Amino acid sequence: MKTKINTKNLPLYAVYTWLFLFGFIPLSLVFIASFFSRDATHLITLPLTLAHYKALFSPLLGHVMLRSLVMALITTCACLLIAYPFSYFMVRSKHQSLLLLLIIIPFWTSSLVRTYALVAILKFNGVLNTLLLKMHLITVPLPLLYSNFAVISGLIYTLFPFMVLPLFSNMEHFDFRLFEAAEDLGANRWTLFFRVFLPNTTRGIVSGALLVFLPAMTLFYIPNVLGGARSILIGNLIQNQFLVEENWPAGAATSICLTVLLLLLMLIYRRPRGVQS
Secondary structure (H helix, E strand, O other), X not given: OOOOOOOOOHHHHHHHHHHHHHHHHHHHHHHHHOOOEEEOOOXXXXXOOOHHHHHHHOHHHHHHHHHHHHHHHHHHHHHHHHHHHHHXXXXXXXXXXXXXXXXXXXXXXXXXXXXXXXXXXXXXXXXXXXXXXXXXXXXXXXOOOOOHHHHHHHHHHHHHHHHHHHHXXXXXXXXXXXXXXXXXXXXXXXXXXXXXXXXXXXXXHHHHHHHHHHHHHHOOHHHHHHHHHHOOOHHHHHHHHHHHOOOHHHXXXXXXXXXXXXXXXXXXXXXXXXXXX
């Protein structure tokens, strides 16, 4: 008797297997390592301890976490302010394919290479300072590189597509005939935006905000390249704990703390969906 193999669910099983092997198991190992003690020879050793989690409440780490949150919030808000009208223009434009191509083209190049390109633009004698000097807007070059401005600019440039694409996808499904109906009822432009358009694009705003906020807190190479040693965010701190100090348990504990924070944000995102359904 031949048994038929259900091949319909094979792709789903493959995804689950991939997530288990390269997601759940590594995260479990990191979680286990966070309870061990530091060892210079074997990276981790007994006895088990909670000292690395207690260290998370130190003023230094609290300052780094607060700084990371502020930088991520500024990046998210800036991306939203730029991407929202841009996404609306894309939806209403006849050249959607071209504009989408321009948004996707940066993904064809390594983000690290693009970050180093920003160095050429923002450095003391770079493109931006040279242009401002020739336009006589400034008299001396501005110290743009190795500053918070440079880090935020790099984060916005790198994460901007992650805000545009969810907003565009959401706005594309908006029924613009609602504008005509609202205008027939006496609605002005502000009412059209705040009472009709904005509530119907909230899902895209939240999705884009999460896709920008979460990487903005964890990307470490952008602060390293554009911010220098003075710009330490939570991603840089974890990198230093693993690779510089070789304190794997401390790095693991910080990573688990950040993972829990990101999961809480994901739960907050999913909660309104459950209420609406």
